[in-house]
Amino acid sequence: MTPPQLTDLPIRALAMDDLLRCADLSEDRGWPREEHKWGLLLAAGDGYGIDAPDGRGLAAACVVTRYGGSPAAPELAAIGMVLVADRYARQGIGRRLMTHVCDHVLKGIALTLHATPYGRPLYEELGFDTTGRAEMLRGTFRTEPPTTRGPGPGTTSIRPAGAEDIGRIIGLDTEVFGTDRTHMITRLPAFADRLLVAEDGSGELIGYAALWPNMETHVIGPLIARDTLVAQSLVTALAATTERPLRTDVDVRHEELLAWLKDRGLDSIAFNAVMTRDIPGLPGDWARRWAPLTVAAG
Numbered sequence: 001m002t003p004p005q006l007t008d009l010p011i012r013a014l015a016m017d018d019l020l021r022c023a024d025l026s027e028d029r030g031w032p033r034e035e036h037k038w039g040l041l042l043a044a045g046d047g048y049g050i051d052a053p054d055g056r057g058l059a060a061a062c063v064v065t066r067y068g069g070s071p072a073a074p075e076l077a078a079i080g081m082v083l084v085a086d087r088y089a090r091q092g093i094g095r096r097l098m099t100h101v102c103d104h105v106l107k108g109i110a111l112t113l114h115a116t117p118y119g120r121p122l123y124e125e126l127g128f129d130t131t132g133r134a135e136m137l138r139g140t141f142r143t144e145p146p147t148t149r150g151p152g153p154g155t156t157s158i159r160p161a162g163a164e165d166i167g168r169i170i171g172l173d174t175e176v177f178g179t180d181r182t183h184m185i186t187r188l189p190a191f192a193d194r195l196l197v198a199e200d201g202s203g204e205l206i207g208y209a210a211l212w213p214n215m216e217t218h219v220i221g222p223l224i225a226r227d228t229l230v231a232q233s234l235v236t237a238l239a240a241t242t243e244r245p246l247r248t249d250v251d252v253r254h255e256e257l258l259a260w261l262k263d264r265g266l267d268s269i270a271f272n273a274v275m276t277r278d279i280p281g282l283p284g285d286w287a288r289r290w291a292p293l294t295v296a297a298g
Contacts, residue, residue, distance in 0.1 A: 078298025178283025
């Protein structure tokens, strides 16, 4: 019996039962397994995959995270973790999966993704345009004494978020991100090791940030802040709670924060193109959006 062509293999929805298969696929391509992150993405979003014809796990996979509107008609959808097993690379299977997701599952919906230089040509062929750029940094943070103390006029107070803060965080996040992502934010207390809020002297919420475990590192994201000083205060407070190396992805327009992070010991690892389709750029207020929760979720 003639085996089916790779591009004819069926595409199916992934479930939480596929988490280890997704992690195996990451490892196959030389990426970290990132089981903790895969768990969040499969719980808050939707995974799509192609089973390997040789019976060894997944041949290809990706995840979609929908924001705003309704699950059937979101305002924005982010595509991430687009992976093809090494033994099936460059045989059209990644194009088939992405074409199915973009032109059928998400037809007519504004899309975004972060692209590596390797994946960018395919996404351009699928109608994505580069509308931004993010720099990935990693390293051991050299802590400095905090520059702000206690609540009071003209000061910033950083403290752990409590249950009563979640509604305020969602309100600020929706304003800055440009669309509602309640289903992601409400998962942060369980997903992250630390969730901090920043308030001004009058108690107004002016930022928040999370620190979550990813293999041997801690990732800072999301990072939402009124200005550079607030962003720095949140990063410093988070860094003081871990001995692991830090990792984060920062919009390259935030030059002052990037220079500060490098001065504190983080090194530039890579650049990813922020790409969008059917929308001229990401919604919201980029000036207060410093780092995503994860580039896989937009």
